[in-house]
Amino acid sequence: MGKGANSAEEAAEVAGQVNSWVEKVTSGLIKEILPQGSVDHTTRLVLGNALYFKGAWAEKFDASKTQDGEFHLLEGKSVQAPFMSTTEEQYLSSYDSLKVLKLPYKQGSDKRQFSMYILLPEAQDGLWSLAEKLNSASDLLKGLGLHLPFGSEADHAEMVDSQLGQNLFVSSIFHKSFVEVNEEGTEAAAASAAVAVEDITGVVLFICHVLNPLLAA
Structure with a gap:
């Protein structure tokens, strides 16, 4: 540009x-x-x-069921943060050291389908080992x-x-x-x-980790 x-x-x-x-x-x-x-x-x-x-969730959460719960920080402390909850069936997978939740968004007028995937390590300090398993940022981008x-x-x-x-x-x-x-x-x-030029892949990703939800509020 x-x-x-x-x-x-x-x-x-x-x-x-x-x-x-x-x-x-x-x-x-x-x-x-x-x-x-x-x-x-x-x-x-x-x-x-x-x-x-x-994007709107395919199944919206009931705001009246949102309650504060304990969110564990990496340094060992915890904070009270609002947690959404639902009794509807969800897409869940469980592994030895990891749980995965898939939250689909309502589909638009085309064939594309978007979802949010939440990865939760079993260990309270397991975020960094999970990040290592997802590979380095440069290798991911190259892939x-x-x-x-x-x-x-x-x-x-x-x-x-x-x-x-x-x-x-x-x-x-x-x-x-x-x-x-x-x-x-x-x-x-x-x-x-x-500030130069890069190769546009056409792949769109939002990826982040949450360390303390209160800091972003």
């Missing part, structure tokens, strides 16, 4: 255009994806990506088809149909996300901007 910035004024203008676009397409949930100074006269290309998702930021300089050149591509490299990647889950469903947004 955009082209090279030849002055401080042009750099600020480019960053402002990206930030305004991201705020618009995420319904105002994400602002200023590019911080001040992130674009300068050395920037040749900014590739921005944004996603907004709002989905995103090779460019981790590839060789030759890989970089092949992705841009221009003489500029021969000298491009990823100098920085900025990412912000917002996820709200309640009895009605989920509202989520994510945006990223790489």
Whole structure:
């Protein structure tokens, strides 16, 4: 998105255009994806990506059944946080060290079907070992088809149909996300901007871990 910035004024203008676009397409949930100074006269290309998702559960939760319960923190302490509950049948799987809950969203007008998967380690401190089993972030991205930021300089050149591509490299990647889950469903947004170029895979993922639900309230 955009082209090279030849002055401080042009750099600020480019960053402002990206930030305004991201705020618009995420319904105002994400602002200023590019911080001040992130674009300068050395920037040749900014590739921005944004996603907004709002889905209602196929089976909504009864808000009157939401009650505070004990949420265990990694350091051993616990906090009281609101827990949604339901007596309806759910998609559940149980393993030796892990439980998985699938919560489907109401299907839209097309054939796509989205669901939220919640992974709960049996051990109160089992989050990091679970993360290791899910593999490193770079390997995960490569498996989905995103090779460019981790590839060789030759890989970089092949992705841009221009003489500029021969000298491009990823100098920085900025990412912000917002996820709200309640009895009605989920509202989520994510945006990223790489100050260079990356391979778009077409795969959309929201993935996060919850350390303390009260901090995000």
